[in-house]
Amino acid sequence: xxxxxxxxxxxxxxxxxxxxxxxxxxxxxxxxxxxxxxxxxxxxxxxxxxxxxxxxxxxxxxxxxxxxxxxxxxxxxxxxxxxxxxxxxxxxxxxxxxxxxxxxxxxxxxxxxxxxxxxxxxxxxxxxxxxxxxxxxxxxxxxxxxxxxxxxxxxxxxxxxxxxxxxxxxxxxxxxxxxxxxxxxxxxxxxxxxxxxxxxxxxxxxxxxxxxxxxxxxxxxxxxxxxxxxxxxxxxxxxxxxxx
Numbered sequence: 001x002x003x004x005x006x007x008x009x010x011x012x013x014x015x016x017x018x019x020x021x022x023x024x025x026x027x028x029x030x031x032x033x034x035x036x037x038x039x040x041x042x043x044x045x046x047x048x049x050x051x052x053x054x055x056x057x058x059x060x061x062x063x064x065x066x067x068x069x070x071x072x073x074x075x076x077x078x079x080x081x082x083x084x085x086x087x088x089x090x091x092x093x094x095x096x097x098x099x100x101x102x103x104x105x106x107x108x109x110x111x112x113x114x115x116x117x118x119x120x121x122x123x124x125x126x127x128x129x130x131x132x133x134x135x136x137x138x139x140x141x142x143x144x145x146x147x148x149x150x151x152x153x154x155x156x157x158x159x160x161x162x163x164x165x166x167x168x169x170x171x172x173x174x175x176x177x178x179x180x181x182x183x184x185x186x187x188x189x190x191x192x193x194x195x196x197x198x199x200x201x202x203x204x205x206x207x208x209x210x211x212x213x214x215x216x217x218x219x220x221x222x223x224x225x226x227x228x229x230x231x232x233x234x235x236x237x238x239x240x241x242x243x244x
Contacts, residue, residue: 013231016227016228016231019224019227020224020227020228023220023221023223023224023227024220024221024224026217026220027217027218027219027220027221027224028217030213030214030216030217030220031213031214031217033213034211034213034214034217049069050068050069051069051070051071051140052064052068052069052070052071052143053070053071053072054070054071054072054102054104054111054143054189055072055073055074055102055103055104055105056105057104057105058104058105060104060143060185060187064143064187065143066143066144066145067142067143067144068142068143069140069141069142069143069192070140070141070142070143070189071138071139071140072100072102072111072138072139072141072189073102073103073136073137073138074100074101074102074103074111074136074137075100075101075102075134075135075136075137076098076099076100076101076113076132076133076134077098077099077100077101077110077132078132079099079164079165079166079180080096080097080098080099080115080130080132080165081096081097081099081112081165081166081167081168081171081176082094082095082096082097082127082128082165082166082167082168083095083096083097083114083168083169083170083171084167084168084169085169086117088117088200091119091120092119092120093117093118093119093120094117094118094120094128094167095114095115095116095117096114096115096116096117096118096128096130096198096199097112097113097114097115097168097171097188098112098113098114098115098132099111099112099113099182099184100112100113100139100189104185108183109183109184109185110182110183110184110185111184111185111187111188111189112171112173112176112184112185112187112188112189113139113141113188113189113191114141114144114188114189114190114191114201115191115197115198115199115201116191116198116199116200116201117199117200117201118130118199127163127164127165127167128165129165130165133197137197139189139191139192139195139197140192140194140195141189141190141191141192141195142189142190142192142203143187143189143190144187144188144189144190145186145187145188146170146171146172146187146188148170148171148172158170158172158175159172159175159176159179161179161180166179166180171188173185173186173187174186190203
């Protein structure tokens, strides 16, 4: 009898420790996300007015601050990507990602250009057929490196290339480059709202605020404390019952 009680106590303690560890980890993860979002909003607010010429740079992804104004010359390929699950004025659709072939510091590369939003259409089985600009051009926009999800299947498994245009769940440049066999740069140019080409777009940050992440963090910490208190009271109650 006493042995089974000890075993049940041990199992309860182990499960409680695991639950508390998991909840605390979630809380710290939310605090980390809050810091990242704080930097995200600060970068957008403090973006430079000086225009950076991407064609002249080696490795722009390590030299250009996020949301800097940039200009790039090149020519769009006929193919393009559809970034899935994008909301505009309450309607679901895609962001159109043009593939701009450009010479970057004497090397031919492909730069992803977010050209704005298009509606989903009548069915997900029928992807929008769009016409890209045909002539060489110079465009202006904002420099951005997408945040990539770390969940299972967020890489090449989330690229739907069963038909064209290719539909993607996130702009994972490495996975897209492997799928399309193109030398794609690891960043995106958000096409300026002042450019005449493209589709409707507005680039103000539309992500969860740092304050909301912090609120979620304290919820997880509170749940961890609640688990600890429940376990403590349960242990005290069993101890009193045994003594009686």
